[in-house]
Amino acid sequence: MTQHLLPLFVAIPLAAAFLNALLGKKIKRLSDLLSAVATFALAAASIYAVLLFKETGVIVYKVGGWAPPIGIAMVMDGLTCLMLVTVNVIAFLVSVYSIDYMEKYTEKWNFYCLFLLMLAGMNGVIISGDMFNLYVFLEIAAISSYALVAFGTEHEELEASFKYAVMGTLASSFILLGIVFLYSFTSTLNMADMSMELAKRGPSQIVLLVSVLFLMGFGLKSALVPFHAWLPDAHPSAPAPISAMLSGVLIKSLGVYAMIRVFFSVLGATPQVLSILMTIGTISIIVGACLALGQWDFKRLLAYSSINQIGYVILGIALGTPLGILGGLFHLLNHSVFKSLLFLNSGAVEYATGTRDLQKMGGLKEKMPVTANTSLVASMSIAGIPPFNGFWSKMIIIVACVQAGHFAHASWAVLASILTLAYFMKVQRYAFFGELKEGLSRVKEVPLFMKLSMIALAVLCVAGGLLLIPGLSGGLLNAASDAVLNGKDYGVIVFGAIK
């Protein structure tokens, strides 16, 4: 009975998107309600899934009743649980925020429809146990995100969307090509079966080729540094709630999660791949931080900061040690909380003042106390100031680096962390502190729903550090890092869980 929870993560947002498209135009306010209720149900289901996982362990759902490896499977293990909670809780808060924010756009129901489709795609990628289904869900999420980036239909939005769509499609082609090679090599598409088959055959040139293809494909999706050019254009151009979703969860579920799943569980993480990922992660950390420092556009600065922080996640996971993986996954969770909050803050500032240029702001603290204080919390979290959540995850990653003997990587990570503090001090100094600029005297605080979701995310930032105590989170993080560490045993575990 419990296994029937799994397809709901895809079915609920798909159904809500369909109803939105059908009825949203006719009945006013219905789309707000529908989207909020659907995302709330998903968030509740994801928390229930974590509790369920603690009792039953790995759950496998057989689509259509056909047993894997012939049939399609949906798999929920520790890593899936962590990602589901991250994606669905953020999606709920973003959906609440959109109720007021999206009022300034026309065709709000279309926005919700695309938003829910993107959510269905992301949940599908996370929960899928089948290689080709992963590709299909990845494309659903990607196509709706191209459309959402262009939602404003102004010069910048369209240009960014075109760039993003071209890069994204190319990435998808590489991923599909990798899947084709894997299929021709192993004659199966089920990830668990594939992993066992590859383990039986031992190392080969094909696996190396496939690793390179997936590194390019998922690297493009997660915007690691040689492949990052589209992100600073695409993420700021989208409406603020979508920027929060894109930076907060999309690059993680489509990029980082899929990469971890493919490299650790299916292909098996070889030392070469891990050292390449570690180098790419460190380069992303440095380049992202340096480029963010020079930005004056609030949202563009945050977009570069995403590249920087994704670097930390990849560095932590690529260390391959239990502590490193724990730190990387914890930073992934934390980054989705504080980066969504920062993008929502930037949206609130834009909503109230009509500008994203930091030089035209100033002294907003007295006019917009909620936005200013929540953004202060988020900035301190991302810069790694104790006791906020970002401090703990960054500290674990750096300690794991030192423990594994990678002193150079550790020192770059520390240095970039100081740069992070510097560029967020710049945001705080220019936007919220200082003298109130002329022309901003009539600025008002944003409406209720926007405030509510910003406050909720700020509370999560403060309380996030508590997740490290295993008793409080239900062992969420430990279960997730165990799932990554199990590596090639994934196949055995999944087939063991089929009933």
Add this chain to the structure above:
Amino acid sequence: MSVYFLCLVLFSIGLYCILRKRNLIKIIIGIIITEYAVNLFFVLIGYRMHGRAPIHAPDQEVLNMVDPLPQALVLTAIVIGLAVTALIASIAIRVYEKYGTFDITKIRKLKG
């Protein structure tokens, strides 16, 4: 073997088109070519020389059959490709309405 090599050539032509062309429409055509190269490669993997359709009939024995799975998957991939192409083409049309050109060197509002 040479068919697989030709697939690679087709893929490379598509990549060249995406990377080197300045016209938005030509870039879209490049994307389509890369997609088709991947799809063609996928179908070729399931193909057997002189193979027949894998339909089970009670009175005959099937010895040499074509793998049906790639065909089903490629069909899905083609549909996805169609959706992407339609979306990108409509974005390109809107870009033309705003900028009055398809030349990417003149469409440069985003920098930094």
